[in-house]
Amino acid sequence: MTDTTTGLIWKRCAEGQTWNGTTCNGSPTYYTYDQATALTSNFAGHSDWRLPNIRELTTISDLTTRSPAIDAAAFPNTPSSTFWSSSLIAGDSYYAWGVTFANGNDDWLNRYTSAAVRLLRAETVNLLFAARPTADYVDNGDGTVTHTPTHLMWKRCAEGQDWTGSACSGSVNTYTDDQATAITSSFAGHNDWRVPTEQELRSLVDYTIADPGPTINTTIFPNTPSSIFWSSSLIAGDSYYAWGVTFANGNDDWLNRYTSAAVRLLRAGQ
Numbered sequence: 001m002t003d004t005t006t007g008l009i010w011k012r013c014a015e016g017q018t019w020n021g022t023t024c025n026g027s028p029t030y031y032t033y034d035q036a037t038a039l040t041s042n043f044a045g046h047s048d049w050r051l052p053n054i055r056e057l058t059t060i061s062d063l064t065t066r067s068p069a070i071d072a073a074a075f076p077n078t079p080s081s082t083f084w085s086s087s088l089i090a091g092d093s094y095y096a097w098g099v100t101f102a103n104g105n106d107d108w109l110n111r112y113t114s115a116a117v118r119l120l121r122a123e124t125v126n127l128l129f130a131a132r133p134t135a136d137y138v139d140n141g142d143g144t145v146t147h148t149p150t151h152l153m154w155k156r157c158a159e160g161q162d163w164t165g166s167a168c169s170g171s172v173n174t175y176t177d178d179q180a181t182a183i184t185s186s187f188a189g190h191n192d193w194r195v196p197t198e199q200e201l202r203s204l205v206d207y208t209i210a211d212p213g214p215t216i217n218t219t220i221f222p223n224t225p226s227s228i229f230w231s232s233s234l235i236a237g238d239s240y241y242a243w244g245v246t247f248a249n250g251n252d253d254w255l256n257r258y259t260s261a262a263v264r265l266l267r268a269g270q
Contacts, residue, residue, distance in 0.1 A: 001074050001075070003060070006056070006059050006127070008056060008059070008122050009120060009121050009122045010074075010075070010118060010119075010120045011041075011043065011049065011119050011120070012024060012074065012075055012076065013075075013076075014029075014078065014079065014083070014117060014118050015028060015029050015031075015039065015041075015116070015117040015119065016028040016029030016030075017077065022076075023077055024077040024078075025077075027079075028079055028081065028116040028117075029116075029117075030116055031084065031114060031116075031117055032111060032112050032113065032114060033084060033096045033109070033111035033112075033113075033115075034111065036051055036084040036115070036117045037051055037084075039051065039117060039119065041119055043119075046121055048121050049119040049120065049121050050086070050119060050120065051084060051085065051086040051119065052085055052086065052118070052119075052120050053085055053086050053087045053129075053207075054085040054099075054130065054207055055087075055128045055129070055130055055202075055207065056085070056120065056128050057083060057097075057098075057099045057106075058099055058104075058106060058199070058202060059199075060074075060118075061099055061101065061104035062104060063104045063199070063233055063236060063243065065236050066080075066102065066103050066236045067080045067103075068080045068101040068102065069101050069103050069236070070101055075118075078101060079116060080100075080101055081100070081102075081115065082098045082099065082101070082107055082113075082115045082116065083098055083099055083101060083115055083116045083117060083118055084096065084098050084109070084115045084116070084117055085097045085098055087130055087207055089108055089211075089249075090207060090208050090209055090210040090215075091210025091211060092210070092211075094110065094111060095110060096108075096109055096111055097109070098115055103235070103236070103254075104252075105243075105251075105252035105253075105254070106250075106251060106252050108249075108251070126149050127149035127150060130206075130207040130208055131206055131207070131208045132204065132206040132216070132217045132220075133217070134217060134219050134220060136148055136149055137217070137220045140153070142188040142189070143155065143156050143157065143163030143187065143188055144156060144187075144188045145220050147203070147204075150200075150203050151268065152196075152203065152266050152268065153190075153266060153267050153268050154204070154221075154264065154265070154266045155187060155188075155193065155264060155265045155266070156220065156221055157221075157222075157223075157264075158172045158173075158225070158262050158263065158264050159172070159175075159183065159262070159263040159264070159265065160173030160262075167222045167223060168221075168222050168223040168224075169223070172225050172227070172262045173263070174260035174262055175230065175260060175261065175262075175263055176257060176259065176260060177230060177255065177257035177258075180230040180232075180261070181195055181230075181232055183195065183265065187265075190267055192267050192268075193265040193266070193267050194232070194265060194266065195230055195231065195232040195263060195265065196231055196232065196264070196265075196266045197231055197232055197233050198231040198232075198233040198243035198244075198245070198252065199233075200231070200266060201229060201231045201244075201245045201264075202245060202252070204217075204264075205245060205247070205250040206250070209250075211248055212226050212249075213247050213248045213249060213250070214226045214247040214248070215247050215248070215249060215250035216247055224247060225262060226246075226247050226248040227246070227247060227248070227261070228244045228245070228246045228247075228253055228259075228261040228262065229244055229245055229247060229261060229262045229263060229264055230242065230244050230255070230261045230263050231243045231244055231245065235254055239257075240256065240257060241255060241257060242255055242257050243255070244261055
């Protein structure tokens with residue numbers, strides 16, 4: 001299955017399952033991290049199948065559904081299990097990143113844990129690299145930046161902070177979910193700023209930065225706290241909670257909507 005948005009080609013079945021032409025038969029095989037990264041596969045005329053990195057793996061989690069949180073037509077009979085990525089945790093190689101497809105969130109896994117595997121092929125692009133280098137951003141000179149791989153325009157400061165021309169000053173405001181989604185802003189000549197979706201917010205995470213972070217490019221987003229930021233995405237099946245990202249370590253998080261968390265606004269983009 002080719003994802004036309006990312007260009008990545010995925011096996012429709014988890015390792016251990018068999019494709020019968022319409023669905024995936026059997027049960028997945030579960031591997032430790034070292035076993036998963038050592039896997040090779042000759043399938044569908046290709047031998048360059050590999051384990052996805054964490055950003056690649058999150059692109060197939062569907063946060064609008066649960067159990068499993070994935071497109072079941074594209075990936076039939078997917079278990080609501082945790083799947084390995086190839087990405088080690090920055091600063092602690094005893095752990096690696098995975099995605100739990102019960103609800104679609106990313107997770108830290110002990111490398112000796114057993115988890116499922118879905119392989120992909122094709123070369124990734126800078127949209128899906130684990131790092132978020134400064135060269136990927138265009139400074140618009142007005143307190144905003146455009147991330148060229150995603151075409152998203154972001155405020156450089158969190159809400160509550162002020163852009164001084166070179167840095168973000170002041171304290172970050174925190175909001176409940178309803179307060180966050182009600183924020184309006186007229187800034188840098190634009191009035192269509194909004195709270196990002198969870199996938200958009202995830203796109204800022206730099207997975208090469210170790211806890212306690214912040215796991216974000218601080219040259220581009222100075223004085224970012226290592227705290228939780230809201231997304232606009234509600235939890236599928238339970239609107240009492242919404243998604244956020246903890247920038248201490250880059251993890252997705254479920255937040256009670258009455259929790260207070262920080263906000264970074266964006267506009268435009270894909």
